[in-house]
Amino acid sequence: MxxxxxxxxxxxxxxxxxxxxxxxxxxxxxxxxxxxxxxxxxxxxxxxxxxxxxxxxxxxxxxxxxxxxxxxxxxxxxxxxxxxxxxxxxxxxxxxxxxxxxxxxxxxxxxxxxxxxxxxxxFSEEDILKNLEADNFKVVAQYFECLFKTRDFNTMATLIEEGAIYNQAEGLPYGGTYKGFNEWTKMYAKSAEFFDLEIEKEPVYFSNAAKNEVIIYFTIKCKAKKSGKTLSMPISEHFDLKDRKITAIRPFYFDTKQFAEFLKSRK
CATH class of the missing domain: 3.10.450.50 (Nuclear Transport Factor 2; Chain: A,)
Known part of the structure; x- marks a missing residue:
């Protein structure tokens, strides 16, 4: 023995x-x-x-x-x-x-x-894609929770790939392309100068696991700091992921021009 x-x-x-x-x-x-x-x-x-x-x-x-x-x-x-x-x-x-x-x-x-x-x-290829889809959903859902609810930027940083790209519409006062999480946080801070928001409708999730993409659709209710006016706006956000980390985000506003004018308007 x-x-x-x-x-x-x-x-x-x-x-x-x-x-x-x-x-x-x-x-x-x-x-x-x-x-x-x-x-x-x-x-x-x-x-x-x-x-x-x-x-x-x-x-x-x-x-x-x-x-x-x-x-x-x-x-x-x-x-x-x-x-x-x-x-x-x-x-x-x-x-x-x-x-x-x-x-x-x-x-x-x-x-x-x-x-x-x-x-x-x-696992079959279909099962593997289902698991990947579930993992990607978890990453995006955690990002959403950190950004809009808990404001936990330390946890959020662990979800973002180094050098990840965030594309905001150029027509917005905080519009532009931001590379890397440090630049993202500057963009978040700049946007907070223009409005306060709450989530009016929680996100619905869509995914293409084969392409490592997740799209969410939700509605925000904003209060402009310059005018005090309020506005509800549907938004969709497109996430690219790799190895269960976010590599890019591009938000789409239902009416970008209306939203930009709303943020810039005064009383």
């Missing part, structure tokens, strides 16, 4: 590496069992070396940040080990399942791993 446990040590560390979400901590684990000529193959990739294997796991967690791994019992024959595994999300919904075969070098290290996917267990 002790000999079998020792033989399985590199597989145990391999599984721990897949569960470790911190890249640096994971790399330390990988280095204890992986060589520069060790290989990893599965339907989506074929790599060799320590850094390349760590990057495979990094890329996986970018797509499935809340993934939870479960590994089955091991079958050992000479320097070969095989076992089943499955991956679920935080709500126990199956992401993927399959079987791995490992060849060990007898010195506590992995020579090669080949992963086979269970096509009946994996």
């Amino acid at each position: 002790a000999q079998k446990k020792d033989k399985l040590y590199p597989v145990t560390i391999y599984e721990k590496a897949w569960k470790e979400k911190n890249s640096e901590a994971r790399l330390k684990l990988i280095k204890t069992i992986w060589l520069e000529d060790s290989t990893f193959e599965e339907p989506s990739t074929s790599i060799k070396g320590i850094a390349a294997f760590n990057n495979v796991i990094n890329e996986f967690y970018k797509k499935f940040p809340d993934a939870v791994f479960t590994f089955g019992s091991k079958v050992v024959k000479d320097n070969y080990v095989t076992w089943e595994w499955k991956i679920q999300d935080s709500k126990n919904k199956l992401i993927m399942g399959g079987r791995d075969f490992a060849r060990l070098n007898g010195k506590g290290q992995v020579s090669k791993i080949i992963g086979f996917w269970d096509k009946d267990a994996t």
